[in-house]
Amino acid sequence: MLLRDDSDTIAALSTSPGECGIAIIRISGKNALGVADRVFRTAAGGKPSELPSHSLNYGWVVEASGQAVDEAMLGIMKAPRSYTREDVVEINCHGGVISSRRILDLLLQNGCRPAEPGEFTKRAFLNGRIDLSQAEAVMNVIGARTEAALRSGVMHLKGGLSARIMPLRAELLDLLAELEAAIDFPEEEAYGGVTESAPACLEKAIEGIRFLIETSRCGIPLSEGASVAICGRPNTGKSSLLNALLKRERSIVTHIAGTTRDTVEEDTDIKGIPVRLIDTAGIKKPQDAAERKAVLRSRRYMDSADAVLLLFDGGRKLEADDRSLIRRLSRKKNVLAVVNKCDLRLRAETGLLEKTFGEYVSVSAKKGLNLGLLEEKIAGRIFKGGAPEGGEVFISSRRHLDLLRRAERHLCAARASFIDGLSPELAAQDIKDALAGVDSILGLDFSGDVLKRIFGRFCIGK
Ligand SMILES: Nc1nc2c(ncn2[C@@H]2O[C@H](COP(=O)(O)OP(=O)(O)OP(=O)(O)O)[C@@H](O)[C@H]2O)c(=O)[nH]1
Ligand SMILES: [Mg+2]
Known part of the structure; x- marks a missing residue:
């Protein structure tokens, strides 16, 4: 379902359906401006595709027959400076049920397809604007029911989790690289060096991961x-x-x-x-x-x-x-x-x-x-006693918690392999497994299944 063509131009109502002051219909994709040209007449004249980026333009949504559908403001955000990093057009129309539905129908007749739940955010991730933990945070920000929950969501949205995880990941990658070199050239001096220094390096990574795991005692109740x-x-x-x-x-x-x-x-x-x-x-x-x-x-x-x-x-x-x-x-x-x-x-x-x-x-x-x-x-x-000191970023998703626990187990196994003098290949495999867990938190190594689970929870239009 979610692995539909990412090059399609998608459209959806981004505000909640029902009567309200303003409804926003969002369009994203390489044809977004072309579609806007067909359905929008600016009051000042000129085609939407010729208007400057990051501009808000008054005009009318019109059918091919010239019949006006609604008075609206057209927001234009050209790639890559947009939510999805694609061309994005937002139609701010009157928030009537019929008016927004007719505009959406008009967009679909003119080359858009309906967006899947969370598909705009998925594109922001696939196009590299945000990592997976930030994409997930969008949902936490939308769903926050208290100020503290909102603050925690915003911290993730700003990339707080990646900032914690990236240094840890870099150290593990360095260790793995050294270890693999030592495995390939066991006669070199480096071999003894890495087997000696590895337990301390692993210890540090385990501590970092345990710290994050501890923060879930606060983060999960705040989000759930x-x-x-x-x-x-x-x-x-x-x-x-x-x-x-x-x-x-x-x-x-x-x-x-x-x-x-x-x-x-x-x-x-x-x-x-x-x-x-x-x-x-x-x-x-x-x-x-x-x-x-x-x-x-x-x-x-x-x-x-x-x-x-x-x-x-x-x-x-x-x-x-x-x-x-x-x-x-x-x-x-x-x-x-x-x-x-x-x-x-x-x-x-x-x-x-x-x-x-x-x-x-x-x-x-x-x-x-x-x-x-x-x-x-x-x-x-x-909170079962509260968060550890110095924790600003709380683990607030069970998926992250599960992956961190898995990474911790693999790192402990790797450390034990060194201490027990087992084959370094075993330790290398455990470090790789731990890294795979850390990577899927940030979506660096993602599978269709993970994506499906995450974006399926989103609402249409986000
Ligand atoms: N003096 C005093 N009386 C209280 C206090 N809290 C409750 N009460 C009184 O205790 C009685 C029972 O209060 P409820 O809140 O209905 O007690 P409950 O535990 O819900 O009772 P059930 O629904 O029957 O299980 C009422 O007459 C209250 O006014 C308090 O802090 N001080
Ligand atoms: Mg009672």
Whole structure:
């Protein structure tokens, strides 16, 4: 699908379909200006192909019969100074559903073909304007749901990941070259030299890769978001806490135990992380079929959420149901114990919580006390401790993470081969495999399959 002819001139609606102020229809390819000549009449006279690059021109989109379709501005960006590095023409028309569809149809009748999802960005990559990690970052920038996620996406878009990886790759290439020379000429002195210096060089590369892998603890939640379930016995204030974190009355709160039956889910921003908060039904011995289902559902979320806020009523002593929840979740690292109702006299045995979970946070959902600290602790649980110092570029894609882990394994194997005095050919092969992984992050060695997977996620027109 994605390996269609890259020399075609493509066109697509780049803004979202539907009624809006302006719609932009983008054309890219060697025939883009020729098509524009056929469908656009500038008010000032002159053909679009004769207008200067990087200019915006007022005029009309017209059919072959001379019938006007819409009033528009025509943007011209001639190759190679364009998004795709090809000739790009953008028609800014009125954002009506029919008008943009008619213009697109007119372009298709005049020699364009409809662009595939992500095909403009794919061309920017194939034409060497950006590397593959930057192309993927376009999607992260478009899909960013918080400011922090946007900053991380922009850092990748600016080539931050390549800047980290390229020096590492260059060192590995140097080592490989030396090693291959030594394998070909084993009698030379160089042979001993490279086998001696290689483990330290590999160690450095492994450290660099491990550093990047560590950053994924922040990068992946920032790009994918995280789920946080609020769990606990009935009446501990779970729904009140959901409302307090959302800063609006989303869940029903009453003094009656068992108020929440079904889960209530809402998206919010916690310390820059796009978080889905889930208010669950209180865990208790179910009295009827609906309660049984509600408790089952709560338990499922308790097991599957990225982080769990285990809520306790600070104004009461811990009950048997609290204690069984503590036992059940005692081994899970993503659980944060929260003692609610800190505005009341403390009666809950917080020593047990500290002993079991290492720490707890006291809050009052009702009075809005300590919620800032709670948000920080939630972020800490999602980030599993936070990013390593000095990390500005976060690994935010599972594809990158997987390739880095693979590269790390191969480099460790190569280092072991040297230390164990095994044949250097084995080490060379491992270094090549590690390099192949690093290369496919940047798309230096890409296969049709990788491309298909990446660009298939894009929207049409991007
Ligand atoms: N004093 C005090 N009362 C609170 C606080 N948070 C919640 N409450 C009260 O505790 C009661 C239960 O609150 P909910 O938020 O409905 O509790 P819940 O855990 O969702 O209860 P279920 O849905 O029944 O499981 C209500 O009367 C709240 O007003 C708090 O911080 N301080
Ligand atoms: Mg509730």
